[in-house]
Amino acid sequence: MIWSKEESLSHDEMSALQSKRLQDTVSKVYAKVPFYKRKFDELGIKPQDIKTIADVAKLPFTKKQDLRDNYPFGLFAVDNSELIRIHSSSGTTGKPTVVGYTRSDIDIWAEGVARVLTMGGITKDDTVHVAYGYGLFTGGLGLHDGATKVGATVVPSSGGFTSRQAMLLKDFGATALACTPTFAMHILETALREGYEPKKDFKLKAGFFGAEPTSRGLKDELAKGLNISYHDIYGLSEIIGPGVAGNCKHSKDLHIFEDHFYPEIIDPQTLEVLPYGEKGELVITSLTKQALPIIRYRTGDVTILNPQICECGRTQVRMKNIMGRVDDMLIVNGVNVFPSQVEHVLSNIDEITLNYQIIVDKKGYLDKLEVMVEVTEDMPMDSIGALEMVQKKIQSELLSNLYIHANVKLVEPRTIERSQGKAVRVVDKRSLK
Template sequence: MIWNTIESASREEIEAIQLKRLQETARRVYALNPFYKEKFEERGITPEDIRSLEDLQRLPFTRKQDLRDHYPFGLFCVPMREVVRIHSSSGTTGKPTVVGYNAHDMEVWNEVMARVYTMSGVGAEDVVHNAYGYGLFTGGLGFHYGAEKVGATVVPASGGFTDRQLMLMRDFGATVLACTPSFALHLAEVAAKAGSEFRKDYKLKVGIFGAEPTSEGLKKEVAKAWGIEYREVYGLSEIIGPGVSCSCSHSDRLHIFEDHFLPEIIDPETGEVLPDGERGELVITTLTKQALPIIRYRTGDITSLVKEPCGCGRAMVRMESIVGRADDMLIVNGVNVYPSQVEHVIANTEGVTLNYQIIAEKKGHLDKLEIMVEVSEEIMSDNVGELERIRKALQESLLNNLYINALVKLVEPNTIERSMGKAVRVVDKRR
C-alpha cells in the first residue's frame, strides 16, 4: 500500500516538483529572513539564479550552530502569531536548538508520517503503542498524529514504566510498536521473564524504530526478540522530526520523501557534492516548510543515496541506514573510515566483543591504523593458535570489506580504557 501516488511518480515528475518548490523556498527565505538574505548576498546570488536543481549547489549551507546563534526564533520565516507548535532539543551542551511549525507545516509532517505508517503496513485496523517520548522531543507527537491520520488507534504511552507499558500492549492488543530500538529490546527482555512463550500474549506484527544510531546486529535482535518486522524511520527536528524517510517491505534502505525534503550527499571535508552511490554527509533542503524552511542543512549523518526504483513500487530515492557521524570520520591515507563500519565488521567476527579502540598514528608520511579488540570471556587466552586465527580473520575482513589496512591486536576482556562505562572508540594521535 502506498499513501500518496507521488511516492511512485517518475523521476522527471519528482524533479519538476522539486525545482518549483526549491525556487519558492529560496524566495521565501531571501525575502523573509535577514540571515539567509545576507548569506545569499555573500555568494552574490538571488533566488532568481536558481534555474535548475544543480543550482542548489550555489546556495549556502546551514549548520546546527546557525540555529543556536539565532536562538530561539531567529531563523523563523513567519510571524509568531502564525506558529502553532514549538519543539526543542534537550540542549545538554549549550543552547538548545528550537524549531517551529505553522498549520501548513503540521499538515506536511502528518502527511509524511502517514506515508511511514502506510509503508509499514499500518492502517485503521491497527493499534499503535507509541512509546516515543512525548514532550519537547519530536518523536512522541510526530508518531502520534501520523497514526491518527491513517486512522489507527494510538496509545500515547510515552517512555518509561516498562511493566505498565507491557500490560497496556497486551490488554489493548497493540499490533504496532513505535519506540527506540534499545527500548524495544528492553521491553522484550522484561516480557520474556513471563516465559519463553511470552509472544503469544501479544499481537505485535511490526515495529517502527528510530531516533538512535542502530547497528545491523541490534536490528536483527529486536526483530527476533519480538518476532516482528523491523521498519526504520529517520528524521531530525531541524528538518521536521521523524518522517524524513522510512524503510519499506522490499529494501533495508529508507525512502526519502523527496517532494518535501531535497537530499544531497557531500564530502564532509570539502563540501563538494558527491555522485549517487557514494558515501558522504547527508544535506537536506526543506521544500515545503514555511515557519522554519532550511537551506542545505548539514545533518552530520553519513549515508549514500540510490535512485533506482524499488520493488515496493515507490520511486523515491533511498538512503542507506546511517553508517556514522561526519564528526567521527577518520581519514586514513586518503580513505574515509567510520568507526561504525569498523564496528559492523567486528560484530560479524566470532570470538571478539564490541569493546574496541581505533588508534591512528603517523609513521613517516603515512597514517597507520591499529585496532585493539577485547576477546570474549570464553576464549582461552593461552590458546595462541586460536587467537592468531581470530586476529587474522578480523584483519582480513577489515581489508576486504572496508579496504583498510589495519593492524589488529587482541587484548584481554576489560583492558581497553573506558569513559562513562564505554570503551573509548577512537584515539587519533595525529592531531
C-alpha cells in the same frame, strides 16, 4: 499500499515539482529570514537565479551552529500567529536548537510519518503503541500525529514504566510499536522476565524504530523476539522530525520523501556534491516547510544514496542506514558525546595527562564507556587510595558536565598506543553493520 502519489512520480515529474518548490522556498527565505538574505547576498545570489532543482548546489549551507547562533526563533520565516508548535533538540550542554511548525508543517510531518507507517502495512484498522518520549523531543508527538493521520488507534504510552508497557501491549492488543530500538529491547526483555510470551500475548506485526544508531543484530533480534517487520524511521528535528525517510518491506534502505526534503551527498571536507552511490555527508533542503524553511542543512550523518526504483513501486531515492557521524560524535546510550568535551573535562584534572583513549563497547544492549588515561610522572601508581580518589574525581566530573557514566582506568605514562606519534582518541567496539 502507498500513502501518497508523490512517492511514485516519474523522475521528470519529481524534478519539476522539486524545482517549483525550491523556487518558492528560496523566495520566502530571502524575503523573511535576514540570516539567509545576508548569506545569499554574500554569494551574489538572487532568488530568480534559482530555476531548477539542480541550482540548489549554488545555495549556501546551514549548520546546527547557525540555529544555535539564532536561538531561539531567529531563523523562523513566519509570525508567531502562524506558529502552532515548538519543539527542540536534546542537547547535553548549552542552548538547545529550537524548531517551529505552522499547521501546514504539522500536516507535512504527519504525512511523512503516515508514509512510513503505510510501508509497514499500518491502516485505520491498526493500533499503534507510541513509546517514544512525548514532549519537546519530536519522537512522541511525531509518531502520534502520523498514526492519527493514518486513522489508526493511538496508545500514547510515552517512555518509561517498562512493566506497564508490556501489560498495555498485551491488554490493548496494539499491532504496531514505535519507540527507540533500545527501549523496544528493554520492553522485550522485561516482558520475557515477567512471564509473557510476546509472540503469543502481543498482537504486534510491525515496529517503527529510530532516533539512535542500531546494529543489524539488534534489529534482527527485535524482529524475531516480537514477531514483527522492522522499519527504520529517519528524521531530525531541524528538518521536521521523524518521517523524513523510512524503509518499505522490500528494502533495508530508506526511501527519502524528496518531494518535501531534497537530499544531497557532499564531501564534508571539500563540500563538493558527490554523485549517487558515493559515501558522504547527507545534506537536506526543505521544499515545503513554512515556519523554519532550511536550505542545505548539513545533517552530519554519513550515508549513500541509491536512485534505483524499488520493487515496492516507490520511485523516491533511498539512503543506506546512517553509517556514522561526520564529526566523530559518539552516541552513548542515546547521549551525544564529543571527544573534545571529554578532553575538556580531563584538562581540568591535575594528576593526569591528556594522553587518553575513549573506548565504547556494548554490554548487553547498553553502551559502556571507558576512559583510559595516563597519569603524570609524579603520580604514585602504588598508592591505591590516591588512584581511586583521582578515578572518582574524573567520574564525577564526566557525570556532572556531560551526563555520562564512564568507567575510568588510570594507566602509567606512555602506556596508551600511539600511531605515528598521535594517540588514537576513540575506539568504538560496537558493531554497526
